[in-house]
Amino acid sequence: MEDVKAAVAGGSVYASGGGGWVDHGLEIGGAAVTMGQPKLASVDELPDDAIIITCTAIGAPAGKTDWQMLGVDYIKAVKLLMENYEGKVVGVMTPQNGMSSSINGWLPAAMLDLVVVDATGDIRAHPTGKMGQMGLAADPNFETIQVVVGGKKETGSYIELVVKGTPAKTSNVLRTASDMSGGFIASARLPVPASFIKENAAIGGISMAIDLGKAIIEAEPNGAEAVIQTICDKTNGEILGRGKVISSTVEYSGAFDIGQVVVDNPNNPLTLHVMNEFMAVDDSKGNRLTTYPDVITAISTETGKPLSAGALEPGLEIAVFRIHKSHVPLSSSVRDATVYPEVEAALGIQISDYALGE
Template sequence: MMVFSDQRDVKALVYGAAFYGGGGGGSIEEGLRLAMLAIELGGRVEVKEPDEVPGSLTLITVSGVGAPAAREQYLKPVHLIRAVELLRSTGVEIGGIIPSEVGAFNGINGWLQSVVLKVPFVDIPCDGRAHPTGLMGSMGLHRIKGYVSIQAAAGGDPAKRRYIEVVVRGSIQRASAIIRRVAVEAGGLVAVARNPVSADHAKRNGAPGALAQAYKVGQAILRGIESGDHREACYRAFEEASGEVLGECVVEETSLETREGFDIGDVRLACEGSAYKVRFFNEYMSIEHDGRYVALFPDLIVVMDMATGFPLTSADLLGARNRKVLLGYVHRSRLLLGKGLYYPEAYEPLEKALGIEFRKMLSDMLLE
């Protein structure tokens, strides 16, 4: 069991989770705030290891769904709790909570609900990195014949008449699409609780131990920051994660549009005499150089701020012109990927939005 009771350990986990966010997964600031609130209310937060929970235990997934750059997003701690309460009201007996992915906010999401509702939080994220769609975090449930997804969501500013809460039942794809639309109506972001499964299913199809992995990378980042060498913090992160650094770069230009609840765009980087383009669909999706793909999602593409030592989200890059960053990636073979990333149908929205032939280029890893 991992136990968190002080800010230093929290920083290590949030920084490492931000690294595995790969451009998404929420902001470091919000992740730290949420984690410290949970500790303030509970005195400490316990994160159970996968082998500490019985296989028959019913786990639910919690997540934040929406576009990180949306300007009217309004999500408060009470909404995180409300989403779980809504799901529980359908008759689901909740034995534990798991995060949808690893990211600065989404990897911590579940701590507050665990403390307030007295439900264990377990280190079995649906995916060991952040991803843009609900299907990718569904651990293969959409392939189970007759499986009905139950998803509850809450969020939005009541003062602007945007507050909304819903419970949806249907296929994974349809229910997730409706939740995404609800996020748009709420101003860009909602808290979600969804998809009850057995711990056995989560262990087989999720990413058990991914938060512990992120914590180690975060410790490397934190040691660099505490030493005062923020540049070294960036390099240490890639070393700990067995990643590859492409170069020290300057942000030249970022284009971003929020479309159907996603942040879609690209950033152009000048890297030691070479030009790179990083495209994103919430998370970083590709690194392009000299007409070829150097890295392609689900490879973990990471952009780190060399002035702070922090991983940057795609939303962070707005207004980051001339900022010095470190660009690199971790190959997918070195990641704890959830089963949802192994299905060809999961990449259809990415292909439609970006025009990249993911399924063709990832054919060596995809299942039939």
């Protein structure tokens, strides 16, 4: 359970304002270590032909919709994939760190005798499924299988869906299913061999979240400022500014939370661009201060805890934190130019020039 708490605490920093909810992470992670013994494995411990699948939750993190996702939904999604896939699945991984997504696969791993692979499709959270698929979204000839399970049965929104096709097309189908189910749904997808993970994932992503989380938990008795300093020291991160949230235009639309948050940083207000996660920050002079794939996090200066994008309401005092991309492992997802146009169109800003640059 200490690992669950640490993964959620550290994952909340890499969540970049998204990646689910702390309560959901503690609930699902707690169930995993209570009902079984999930094992974290280095990808180097696995043979090259061992099949790894990605377990995740798809949807928007603001929690402004009538969603329901249970632990059994994660397990059912993995089972459905295994039933519809010819190969033998050995392990699970997450496409991203987050408030709950760092422990996405722990429960099905514990219940179905699979290992949790210490790798992520992206070290930080991101808005679209394509952004965690390690470069495969750009391949029109790669066929995969993707599964989603979740929703409220009492309202008729419960969905089980198995879809096969290219990652780009099937990801759009899954996003629509998430919206129809209430905005947040469990998924299992993208079976690939360990050899592919070794070459294309952000290796060690889960260990990084756990190590950061342990440092955060140790610093918490000393107050919010001690926690913020610990996060900076542990990650080579920095505070871009501090201030009170002035306004937020973040609204739910099609399983995405999209909008802007303005922070009254002294003499130079900051604008945080949100598409589920914080994707960029501009100052009042129009200068870009940070852009995906940098880790971008809003931290409460009162509690030291990272906040989700949907929780940033006027009056909250926050510190805007970032880790430069040079200080985190980057997966092939980041170098996939095809994943950026829809995000740039939704936000009306440039992202790819920085993400794809040196």
